[in-house]
Amino acid sequence: MVINVARPELLVRQLIDRDTWTYTYLLVDPRTQQGVLIDPVREQLERDLSLIKELGVELHYVLETHVHADHITSAGMIRQQTGAKIVYSKAAEVQAIDIAINDGDKLEIGAYSITALMTPGHTNGCVSYVVDGMLFCGDALLIHGCGRTDFQQGSAEVLYDSITQKLFSLPDETLVYPGHDYAGRTSSTIAEEKRWNRRLGGGKSKAEFVKIMHNLNLDLPKKINEAVPANMETGISFDPKRYLHEEFSMVDLHQAWQALGQDELVIDTRSAAEFSGGHVPRAKNIPFGDEGNYVAELKNYKRVYLYCRSGRRAQTVFTNLSIMGLNNLVCVGHSGMPEWISADYPVE
Amino acid sequence: MVINVARPELLVRQLIDRDTWTYTYLLVDPRTQQGVLIDPVREQLERDLSLIKELGVELHYVLETHVHADHITSAGMIRQQTGAKIVYSKAAEVQAIDIAINDGDKLEIGAYSITALMTPGHTNGCVSYVVDGMLFCGDALLIHGCGRTDFQQGSAEVLYDSITQKLFSLPDETLVYPGHDYAGRTSSTIAEEKRWNRRLGGGKSKAEFVKIMHNLNLDLPKKINEAVPANMETGISFDPKRYLHEEFSMVDLHQAWQALGQDELVIDTRSAAEFSGGHVPRAKNIPFGDEGNYVAELKNYKRVYLYCRSGRRAQTVFTNLSIMGLNNLVCVGHSGMPEWISADYPVE
Numbered sequence: 192m193v194i195n196v197a198r199p200e201l202l203v204r205q206l207i208d209r210d211t212w213t214y215t216y217l218l219v220d221p222r223t224q225q226g227v228l229i230d231p232v233r234e235q236l237e238r239d240l241s242l243i244k245e246l247g248v249e250l251h252y253v254l255e256t257h258v259h260a261d262h263i264t265s266a267g268m269i270r271q272q273t274g275a276k277i278v279y280s281k282a283a284e285v286q287a288i289d290i291a292i293n294d295g296d297k298l299e300i301g302a303y304s305i306t307a308l309m310t311p312g313h314t315n316g317c318v319s320y321v322v323d324g325m326l327f328c329g330d331a332l333l334i335h336g337c338g339r340t341d342f343q344q345g346s347a348e349v350l351y352d353s354i355t356q357k358l359f360s361l362p363d364e365t366l367v368y369p370g371h372d373y374a375g376r377t378s379s380t381i382a383e384e385k386r387w388n389r390r391l392g393g394g395k396s397k398a399e400f401v402k403i404m405h406n407l408n409l410d411l412p413k414k415i416n417e418a419v420p421a422n423m424e425t426g427i428s429f430d431p432k433r434y435l436h437e438e439f440s441m442v443d444l445h446q447a448w449q450a451l452g453q454d455e456l457v458i459d460t461r462s463a464a465e466f467s468g469g470h471v472p473r474a475k476n477i478p479f480g481d482e483g484n485y486v487a488e489l490k491n492y493k494r495v496y497l498y499c500r501s502g503r504r505a506q507t508v509f510t511n512l513s514i515m516g517l518n519n520l521v522c523v524g525h526s527g528m529p530e531w532i533s534a535d536y537p538v539e
Numbered sequence: 540m541v542i543n544v545a546r547p548e549l550l551v552r553q554l555i556d557r558d559t560w561t562y563t564y565l566l567v568d569p570r571t572q573q574g575v576l577i578d579p580v581r582e583q584l585e586r587d588l589s590l591i592k593e594l595g596v597e598l599h600y601v602l603e604t605h606v607h608a609d610h611i612t613s614a615g616m617i618r619q620q621t622g623a624k625i626v627y628s629k630a631a632e633v634q635a636i637d638i639a640i641n642d643g644d645k646l647e648i649g650a651y652s653i654t655a656l657m658t659p660g661h662t663n664g665c666v667s668y669v670v671d672g673m674l675f676c677g678d679a680l681l682i683h684g685c686g687r688t689d690f691q692q693g694s695a696e697v698l699y700d701s702i703t704q705k706l707f708s709l710p711d712e713t714l715v716y717p718g719h720d721y722a723g724r725t726s727s728t729i730a731e732e733k734r735w736n737r738r739l740g741g742g743k744s745k746a747e748f749v750k751i752m753h754n755l756n757l758d759l760p761k762k763i764n765e766a767v768p769a770n771m772e773t774g775i776s777f778d779p780k781r782y783l784h785e786e787f788s789m790v791d792l793h794q795a796w797q798a799l800g801q802d803e804l805v806i807d808t809r810s811a812a813e814f815s816g817g818h819v820p821r822a823k824n825i826p827f828g829d830e831g832n833y834v835a836e837l838k839n840y841k842r843v844y845l846y847c848r849s850g851r852r853a854q855t856v857f858t859n860l861s862i863m864g865l866n867n868l869v870c871v872g873h874s875g876m877p878e879w880i881s882a883d884y885p886v887e
Contacts, residue, residue, distance in 0.1 A: 245731060246542055375583065377725065
């Protein structure tokens with residue numbers, strides 16, 4: 192076949208999570224050093240932040256291609272560390288994010304415009320991003336394959352249309368950067384996928400494709416029961432800004448604490464050493480960074496109050512747990528244990 | 540830091556072996572479709588040949604950066620399938636190859652010239668390849684690290700000079716494509732490594748580097764006892780061409796067979812079905828493709844004779860086993876079982 196491949200000007204760094212074989216992408220405009228991070232993985236937070244720092248990237252957006260079932264995103268933590276805005280498709284219905292994007296919407300980094308294409312079918316909230324001759328398609332289109340369609344509102348019929356009508360309409364030389372590749376390939380092109388994709392290439396009909404997809408008989412992803420709730424806001428109406436920052440003080444916490452019910456919990460997000468030096472009586476210590484391990488447990492409470500020393504760590508934990516689906520959080524955002532002590536409230 | 544990154548015109552496909560985290564690279568001149576494959580892995584033979592076929596690549600060379608200790612190369616099999624020439628550094632002393640390359644030597648693919656740079660230190664035979672703004676450095680320089688120097692004639696002092704004098708002299712924007720990255724990164728640049736490499740960056744002295752390298756205390760690679768002998772000719776003087784092709788016939792095999800010693804073996808490389816339909820008495824059946832599993836066993840013989848039907852499969856097995864270090868092979872290259880039967884020799 193004719194080899195004709197786009198040559199992007201954007202810096203592209205493809206990064207791999209070795210456990211789930213998820214591909215994360217850092218894109219940077221080399222002139223302005225503005226960048227975006229696509230589909231970052233929680234376990235790779237430190238690596239990804241190091242790279243951003245080393246290259247001097249001003250991170251504008253964290254783009255999620257969909258609500259992942261195989262890993263938990265680090266989007267909330269990246270936002271906390273860099274100020275980047277979290278972007279999901281509107282259809283994904285993820286809350287506590289910054290931008291809910293629609294088909295054809297554009298995001299700018301430096302001189303480049305990233306176009307969002309809604310490509311549902313693997314999940315109903317899948318979005319692909321096109322910029323500078325490259326396609327970042329998450330699990331919609333994979334190299335010589337595609338995402339499964341048997342959970343998270345997946346649909347083989349819908350996926351066929353997304354790929355053949357939207358993605359295969361892109362120029363042949365477009366570089367395809369998928370969300371995974373279990374054979375160790377890292378990129379492809381639209382021309383190659385139109386010709387060689389095992390499920391959709393060579394002009395396969397929708398009926399053929401649907402038959403293939405219905406006969407895959409795959410096991411569920413190992414982490415689905417952890418990852419989907421963690422990545423997805425549960426959808427119950429809750430305005431995270433309502434209790435965050437200015438509005439809830441240690442004085443308010445004291446009031447709530449005096450009437451604390453069995454279905455309510457106070458959490459101290461400081462270190463174990465700080466906690467043992469004096470804390471709000473009956474508070475539970477979940478040090479900043481460990482919160483991901485307590486999502487299931489904290490869901491059982493009607494209300495969970497968070498505090499630390501200055502409010503900073505509590506805010507971060509609040510953000511991370513909100514991204515992971517908790518909607519019962521109340522955070523002391525700009526004060527903490529010193530104020531509690533100054534007010535002469537009881538200390539344990 | 541300033542982000543200034545080369546934009547290669549060559550098509551680059553980075554491929555990963557998930558077991559050993561080895562990076563293989565396919566480079567193709569998009570105009571002539573001539574290409575090279577760097578450091579292919581035996582277990583990925585099928586994937587790599589598929590890609591070469593799909594893209595319509597005329598493969599000219601298989602470039603090895605060094606004698607690998609963690610995986611077995613597919614170079615011999617790729618050569619057999621594509622006609623590509625196998626390239627190692629002269630210093631690697633690998634036999635049964637096509638080109639033993641020296642410092643500064645060049646290889647052409649299409650309009651591009653690949654320059655070999657000897658970069659010993661990880662092993663004494665390490666070579667890096669530079670082309671079109673890209674560096675393929677095997678395990679000499681890794682992203683923020685480097686290859687170990689504690690076996691295969693490694694030397695921290697030598698590696699320091701290779702990296703700081705040769706590789707760090709390349710333009711800052713040169714893309715660094717390493718042989719591995721255990722953190723899931725896929726590329727870097729010379730500028731980044733000069734600045735951020737944990738072992739060599741930021742102007743570390745040779746003494747500092749040597750101290751770091753001497754205190755790594757790493758375990759040996761799991762496959763080293765299998766992989767190094769398999770990748771390396773053992774060095775005992777043996778001219779594979781001596782017995783190959785024209786010079787050894789089924790008549791010669793019959794003569795050898797009549798005097799076959801306890802330390803000699805005849806191998807039939809046809810399929811099990813062909814074998815059971817009639818074979819040279821006492822021959823062992825190792826069907827073409829399975830030979831890699833018998834390297835250790837076959838080493839115990841003084842001489843191993845190979846035949847098949849036409850000589851083609853026996854030649855391929857001969858080539859592959861030679862690459863894997865066997866030097867005791869004698870191959871019937873242009874005839875086979877039909878000639879044995881026609882001559883009315885005994886059949887079992």
